[in-house]
Amino acid sequence: EAGVAQSPRYKIIEKRQSVAFWCNPISGHATLYWYQQILGQGPKLLIQFQNNGVVDDSQLPKDRFSAERLKGVDSTLKIQPAKLEDSAVYLCASNLYGWGSQETQYFGPGTRLLVL
């Protein structure tokens, strides 16, 4: 079974530029999450989708971050404009059933973003 796919793996941009990340979850997984992991810290949830609907975006900085999951499969996370403090690894995770499920969340390899 293929895992969670993410691209690009690395991205370097200058502050105030925009950037987009892509995630393809494990086939059939209804729930998709985006996390931000700053160096030396645990991941922090940004947004959760159930199919193509947003379940939780309470920690998403909506003035600069946006995300969508069209057709309930793959997802994109965008930052516009980027700030220095956005330098982090952006992790995508998926789960078969979502809320209440006893399944674990499976994480992709992440996209490492450096904002200069």
Added chain:
Amino acid sequence: ELKVEQNPLFLSMQEGKNYTIYCNYSTTSDRLYWYRQDPGKSLESLFVLLSNGAVKQEGRLMASLDTKARLSTLHITAAVHDLSATYFCAVVRSGGGADGLTFGKGTHLIIQP
């Protein structure tokens, strides 16, 4: 606000020794996860603990959950170098439709020969 605290944050130990990592969380939760992360890599799921008194074991790692104390432990038995990694516990807030994880800061474990 749900808070998850791990201790210690850094641990250096010798092969063959036993040790325990502690994870405390601040509000009621019905699911607790342990993940492993190697340098530059993503997170690998180790355990999902779903009920009070749950205990799971895989190789030299054993995890337990006490929901009344809001405490989980990850015990390492007879450590070997391959277990060197950062270990995270993560908790799901009970109730509602959202089940994103709140992570601790991680325990950076180095096992020396």
